[in-house]
Amino acid sequence: MIRFEDVSKVYPNGTVALEHINLHVKKGEFVFVVGSSGSGKSTFLKSITREETPTSGKIFIADEDISKLPKTKVPFLRRKMGIVFQDFRLIKNMNVFDNVAFAMRATGASEKEIKNRVPYILALVGLACKEKSMPTQLSGGEQQRVGLSRALVNNPKLIIADEPTGNIDPRMSYEILELLNEINKMGTTILMVTHEQELVRKFGKRVVEIKNGKIVQAAA
Amino acid sequence: MRLYSVRYLFSEGVKNVWKNRMMSIASVGVLIICFILTGVFTLLSISIKNTLKSIESRNTIKVFLKDQVETEEAVNLESKLHEIDNVASCRFYSREEAQEKYKEQLGDIYEQMKERNFLPHSYYVTLKDLSQYKETVAEIKELPEVDIISSRVELFDKLTKFNRFISSVGLVLTLVLALIALFIITNTIRLTMYSRRQEISIMKSVGATNTFIRIPFIIEGMVIGIFSAIVASFSLNVFYNFIVESVRKNISFFYTPVLHNLVFYLLVYFTIAGIVFGVIGGGLSIRKYLSKGVYGK
Numbered sequence: 001m002i003r004f005e006d007v008s009k010v011y012p013n014g015t016v017a018l019e020h021i022n023l024h025v026k027k028g029e030f031v032f033v034v035g036s037s038g039s040g041k042s043t044f045l046k047s048i049t050r051e052e053t054p055t056s057g058k059i060f061i062a063d064e065d066i067s068k069l070p071k072t073k074v075p076f077l078r079r080k081m082g083i084v085f086q087d088f089r090l091i092k093n094m095n096v097f098d099n100v101a102f103a104m105r106a107t108g109a110s111e112k113e114i115k116n117r118v119p120y121i122l123a124l125v126g127l128a129c130k131e132k133s134m135p136t137q138l139s140g141g142e143q144q145r146v147g148l149s150r151a152l153v154n155n156p157k158l159i160i161a162d163e164p165t166g167n168i169d170p171r172m173s174y175e176i177l178e179l180l181n182e183i184n185k186m187g188t189t190i191l192m193v194t195h196e197q198e199l200v201r202k203f204g205k206r207v208v209e210i211k212n213g214k215i216v217q218a219a220a
Numbered sequence: 221m222r223l224y225s226v227r228y229l230f231s232e233g234v235k236n237v238w239k240n241r242m243m244s245i246a247s248v249g250v251l252i253i254c255f256i257l258t259g260v261f262t263l264l265s266i267s268i269k270n271t272l273k274s275i276e277s278r279n280t281i282k283v284f285l286k287d288q289v290e291t292e293e294a295v296n297l298e299s300k301l302h303e304i305d306n307v308a309s310c311r312f313y314s315r316e317e318a319q320e321k322y323k324e325q326l327g328d329i330y331e332q333m334k335e336r337n338f339l340p341h342s343y344y345v346t347l348k349d350l351s352q353y354k355e356t357v358a359e360i361k362e363l364p365e366v367d368i369i370s371s372r373v374e375l376f377d378k379l380t381k382f383n384r385f386i387s388s389v390g391l392v393l394t395l396v397l398a399l400i401a402l403f404i405i406t407n408t409i410r411l412t413m414y415s416r417r418q419e420i421s422i423m424k425s426v427g428a429t430n431t432f433i434r435i436p437f438i439i440e441g442m443v444i445g446i447f448s449a450i451v452a453s454f455s456l457n458v459f460y461n462f463i464v465e466s467v468r469k470n471i472s473f474f475y476t477p478v479l480h481n482l483v484f485y486l487l488v489y490f491t492i493a494g495i496v497f498g499v500i501g502g503g504l505s506i507r508k509y510l511s512k513g514v515y516g517k
Contacts, residue, residue, distance in 0.1 A: 072430075075429045078427035080427075082426075089422055102423075103422070105228055106428035107427055107428060108225045111224055150426070154426060
């Protein structure tokens, strides 16, 4: 699903963010990415979403070399992935349904498709009865489930979760992880960045640690 | 693009106008002023051009003879006038005839003039070829008996100069106003965009194309442009008809044509301009936001 081949990234100011990264994440895998801030973790994620292009090396997403992808094709790359943010990124003046539907509308789905798909996804994350609620009326855990629904609604092959549990309390964090695990079981590849060692230990998945721009540990 | 997307993007664009209504009203106001001033100058220029044409098409000139020219001499002048190539015909008006003709306008003076008629003898000369108007007028003027010619050469020149002046002032003013209008529209849309920056970054993260993100903002600009065009067209139409009426009553030589379907032409031109403004404004304002990343920071 994701393959890094000798990827390095040096910013114009001389900062070396990634150094000779080699990594292969298989289809259907669940991978934790850990590392302190400034380790190159953000650049790693941005390379996958094609916000940054590597200085050297190749990156493949679903067997497509994205390091030389023209700008106009980038949106179509992003449709293959769903992104979950630490701060949820919900639109405050839209209710839960519209927040999720927004991702479908933005990619040109019809209202009919939206009416079928959104309730299904909301039911999947256990928010079927909250369709009409506004984000401010929800708990942190619920808001993140809306964020997760939005990432899932376009049926991506890959979910990138950037510290999805960073802003919610531990019990809720566990629920979010369970949910991600369920989604993973349905065949979606998941890449989750986290700081929480305990969660990583509990779920016993593959761990990729990035330190000073290098992968120091890529085993389970 | 599919129909439901078009509908969705269009409604988003209209929503933007409403969401940001104070700035939208300001943009519409400036754009209306811009349109009306441009329209006034254009219409004025058209009217002057038409007046010039109508002056040209009157091929009769009045030739007034010098005061001391006696009646006999004056009558003899007719043959001299006929010698000039471009003269088709001429008709003599004695000072007595003139006096009778202007009886009403003269009023009290008419009685006094019975003793001493100060009106000159005159000829009405009709020309063959209008294109040699100026040359012929000059030739007639050279005759020793001729005093003044109420040709319209001077008026013609003045109007031509005035028209040139109006056109250039109009052009400069239009350009300046267009820039101001564009500036205001761009900033209005930028404000909407600022309030929607989170939505834009989310749209990018789920793979919306730049065109898709851009369209509502371009529609916002177009709505502002089209609305201003409609208001400006109708106001200008009313204003123009009012001016035409009052000019007709007061200045006889100034030829102000009734422009049929004026409102239609104004609408077409202004709407096109409005759409162009909107598209450029919307396109300009979004560039900054599109270059930002998914993470929006």
